[in-house]
Amino acid sequence: MPYHLEQGAMEMMKIRSKAAVARAAATKNDGKIFRWSVSIAVVTCAFLALFVFVDSFKPTHYELLMEQVAEAPVDVIYEFAADIVEYAEDTTLL
Amino acid sequence: MIDTKRAHIIDLIRSSCDMTRVFDIIIEQYSERLYWHIRRIVVLHEDAQDALQDVFVAAFSSIEQFRGETESSLIAWLYKIATTVAIKVLRKRRKHIFMSVDALSGVLLADFEGELSPDADQIAVKLHRAVLELPVKQRLVFNMRYFDELPFETISQITGQSVSTLKTNYHYATRKVKLRVSELDYE
Structure with a gap:
């Protein structure tokens, strides 16, 4: 071989x-652990995003209250309003 | 301790949990021939040295993908990785991405002059000069057939080309080399 190669x-x-x-070999397992960690994080994020998305379709407490108020008889609403005023006076809000 | 004399290298790959030790044996057995295969492609010792290391790391990382049953298939697999890594090294040396690897022969010839052994045989020098002037495809076939004495079937596994194409390439390469060596005799 004509190429030079030192002894x-x-x-x-x-x-x-x-x-x-x-x-x-030492970093091969590190790579596996890293890939597993990233996979778990991605799946968790995906579930959270799905949960938030589905939850956004649920009616809020205010909407539920309004529904109840809309369906309630007038005297019940008056009674409820009186209760609120009384509560406000008691707690010195008014 | 693995008894390499008794155990076949393929059996070791299939059975061993300690792949690092198996690779120690592979490195001991195949380093030299893989190094010279890479060196004949990239010419520079530093490039060949780095490429050889990359070959074993790449082989280690993808050993699960090796499906061979014989030692010759292991050799073909290692040669395939070595050839890919060496061609990558050549591609990095191009001035721009549209430049062909074949256009590097001038650069490789200049490097070859600087890489010559002081006591190099003049006939071998002429032969290597002639080989470096060949297009990469022909050079690969010529190197593996002439210097490494690999069968065409194994070279076919390495390069992914058909045996008939390889034989044609080798035939043209041999003719060009003979012609170029005789020309160099008169220069």
């Missing part, structure tokens, strides 16, 4: 390659 260079290359493979 012992081949042995050095073998040592370098073995060290590189050992490093790759």
Whole structure:
């Protein structure tokens, strides 16, 4: 072979390659753990987003109250309003 | 401790949990021939050294994908990775992305002059100069057939080309090399 190669260079290359493979082996599992962590995080985020999306269709407390008020007889509403005024006076809001 | 004399390398790959130790054996056995295969493609020692390391790391990372049953299939697999890595090194040396790898032969010849051993045989120098002037496809086939003495079937597995195409490429490469060597004799 006409190429120049210093004595012992081949042995050095073998040592370098073995060290590189050992490093790759050490980080191979790190990579797996990282990929698993990212996968779990992505799935969790997806579930949270789905939950928030579905939850946004649920009526709020105010809407539920308004529904009840709309269906309630007038005297009940008056009674409810009187209760609120009384509560406000008691708690010195008025 | 793995007894390499008794155990077949493929059996070790299939059975061993300690793949790092198996790779120590693979590195010991195949480093030299893979190094010279890469060096004949990239010419520079530093590039070949880095590429060799990358080959073993790439092989280690994808050992699960190796489906071969024989040692020759392991050699073909390692050669395939080595060839891909070496071609990547050549691609990095191009001045722009549209430049062909074949256009690098001038650069490789200049590098070759600087990489010559002081006691290099002049006939071998002429032969290598002639080979470096070949297009990459022909050079790969010529290197693997002439220097590494690999069968065309194995070269076919490595390059993904049909045996007949490889034989044609080798035939043209041999003719060009013979012609170029005789020209260099007169220069």
